[in-house]
Amino acid sequence: MALTGIQIFKMSPKKNCKECGSPTCMAFCMKVAQGAVDISACPHFSADAIAQLSEATAPPMKTIKIGAGENEYSLGGETVLYRHEKTFVNKTRYAATLCSCMDDATIDAKIEAAKVVDYERIGERMFTEALFVNCAEGTDAAKYAEVAKKAAATGRPVILNTTCADCAKAALAEIKAAKPVLNAANAANYAEMNAIATEAGVVLGVSGTSVDELYDTVAALEAAGNKNLVLDVTMDTIKATYEAAVEVRRGAIKNNDRTFGYPSIVNVAKLADGDVALEQALAAAFTMKYGSIVVVSEMDYAMALPVFGLRQNLFTDPQKPMKVAPGIYPLNGADENSICLTTVDFALTYFLVSGELERSGVPVNLIIQDAGGLSVLTSWAAGKLSSTSVSDFMKAEVEPKIANRKLIIPGKVAVLKGDIEAKLPGWEVIVAPLEAVQLVKFLKDMQAAGQC
């Protein structure tokens, strides 16, 4: 059971020495209770108290690291079931599938295909982060190791999906330095696989034919001393997989059952069995419902664009608005002679406005200035969007690059028109409609009238 700040405070040294960085012991204990800081930040807690508290304040879900070097990823470590309760911390990672049953040319092609998706969206790099290597029944260990080696050569973390001990050993002998996941343990073989994974120093993936069997296997592995696990919750059916994904995460976070306090793998490629659109649906559903690694058959742009957009939204901290970088965004083939339109850097506003502008087909330079990631009215009220901020930005960033001298400002801050005109000599300031949806008609009318 989680402790409250007051309960922790009773055991604290009550010195208010500030060495932990908090102004008082009370403040520090409150943060510990929320999981915001670790109790070890205080040098004065007695060893006794720490021992008592560490069990109670330990995060309900472990953070497990896979991969090596710059491709090392943290999985799990979540503290809530819904993003609005606080925030999700370690985003879902996606793996494309390879199989030892494929011939060399197909494997090379699949590996190249996995590299195709690579782009940036609101400051985040989106790409296929991992490779999932299936082991076909009866695969020769040397062949499996060769496929694993090819996958590891991409630098991306590899998930070795095999229940064959010889294949696991052969593959790990080649690539264990890259810290792959050995997704191999089940109720029948966990002791053997545990030894192989522990010896190689890699994360062990555990699966089961039911939630209960999975639980028992994890408990047995923990009893054997291995707490470096991920749980493959993929079951025979989509329904059973959904149940397992929810039970594992809910068990850990809501019911404080540490046995299920591990990240999960969901193999939607297996569940969809070749149905492309169903696989896309499941990738989204299991990104929402608790997959730490989602395995897809292949990551093309059709899969990637929505799923990475969804992930970016899902893992945004609700307390920190998403912002786009300030600058000039030319739309519909706009150049230095095209009209300018300004709005704030709040990502939602940006997307709404840029979407409508694109729909209008009229060439426009969208000017985004730093407004603290707030919406138009909020940033205006907070003084972050003002005639001065607009005119300073226009003078410094826009005037040297854009020859057109017409600026459209958001309809909600029409009140700024006069001040901006006074501070920006030579510019004509035009007030846009109140809502973004009205921009299409507004711009088309302007275009028809020869005003832009």
Added chain:
Amino acid sequence: MPFNRKPQKFNTAINVVEIGTGDKAIKLGGASVFPFYTFDGPIGNTAKVGVEISDMGLEGEPAGVKAYYEGCTTMAEIAKKAAEMPGADFVSLKLEGGDPNGVNKSVEELIAVVKEVVDAIDAPLVIQGCKNAEKDGELLAKAAEACQGKNVLLMSAKEENYKAVGAAAGLAYNQKVGAESAVDINLAKQLNVVTTQLGVKAESIVMNVGTATVGYGYDYVISTLDRIRAAALTQADKMLQMPIITPVSSETWGVKEATADEADAPAGWGCVEKRGISMEVQTAAADLVSGSDAVILKHPASVAAIAKMIKELS
């Protein structure tokens, strides 16, 4: 020690709202557990999939949608074909031609379309407005009158026009009212409160709590859906226990991922229609696991995939 299951089953449930008449009528809602938590308790009526058609016909639709409706020339034919789409539970007619900032069709012209469609199909009908609150107030009220006895759902009753839409649909003509709010739990609740104060029965209201495409401010949609379903079940909030319907296709087919032709798109993006389907399917899947009781789609491939996902999860 074996795994100790702690189901989250509640002694309350989402309202059940019936749309349509006869054999093809559908029921939305009824769950007393979180979305698709079949392992916790009864999930009520399975989530439903609607097919969106527009008074603007097939102009500008993706090739796969056009191909599906090939040979259909009248709205009646299009509506019939939509009702037959594999996986479809209902048809949703969007009256986008009424938008005063767009084609600006007259109310009479649009009501003629509504009549043509509602008479052509047995499947339940959900009518969406033109996005202009003032015009919708008149348009949807007339549509409610035109569809008497068909038990249709009239969407787009917003803060600005809920009195006109609610009074006509919910009171005068005994239809169902779709209360539309903009991605905020408080606004959603407020609208339900004032709509019921108008005299509309809570059991006649379906909520559209706002929608977005994944990647486009969808974080707010997730949290609004999550919080509404949590309030409805854990706090038994009567004013948030209405089932939720989410129009998906009207959002997802407008973003650049779904509209940029292969030639204009960044390298590697590939076929625009495949991207469009994926945007639609993934947004719908995310809506459903967060608490939507119905989604409105338009591409046959998306309808089939989402219907299959719902069947597998229910």
